[in-house]
Amino acid sequence: xxxxxEKPSKYKTIGQVTKELGxxxxxxxxxxxxxxxxxxxxxxxIKPSLRAGKRRYYSDKDFKIIKHIKFLLRDKGFTxxxxxxxxxxxxxxxxxxxxxxxxxxxxxxxxxxIKRVKNISKIIKELKKIK
Numbered sequence: 594x595x596x597x598x599e600k601p602s603k604y605k606t607i608g609q610v611t612k613e614l615g616x617x618x619x620x621x622x623x624x625x626x627x628x629x630x631x632x633x634x635x636x637x638x639i640k641p642s643l644r645a646g647k648r649r650y651y652s653d654k655d656f657k658i659i660k661h662i663k664f665l666l667r668d669k670g671f672t673x674x675x676x677x678x679x680x681x682x683x684x685x686x687x688x689x690x691x692x693x694x695x696x697x698x699x700x701x702x703x704x705x706x707i708k709r710v711k712n713i714s715k716i717i718k719e720l721k722k723i724k
Contacts, residue, residue, distance in 0.1 A: 604651060606648065614663055
């Protein structure tokens with residue numbers, strides 16, 4: 594008796610992506626698929642496959658891009674235009690380098706770097722408590 598092992602899908606639906614990213618209305622608990630569709634209209638890097646019934650399916654690459662966009666918009670406070678410029682920049686620099694926010698910027702003073710490292714350490718400790 595041989596049973597086929599079901600492989601996990603490489604594609605995710607719009608609902609799965611929004612849930613995994615935590616794009617859920619806190620009051621109603623409904624997923625915010627409209628946010629993802631809006632981001633598709635703003636960022637040409639997001640290219641879901643459209644299948645039967647115009648259903649969207651997102652690849653792992655799409656998911657990583659969307660996750661990065663969400664991080665930049667929600668966590669880093671970038672504007673839509675700021676994220677567009679960052680994603681469309683031709684050089685392959687890190688976010689910190691391209692926005693003059695990171696430790697790679699030679700203009701930064703050492704005490705600024707120390708403050709940032711302490712802040713990162715504090716965030717890591719808080720995340721460990723959550724686990």
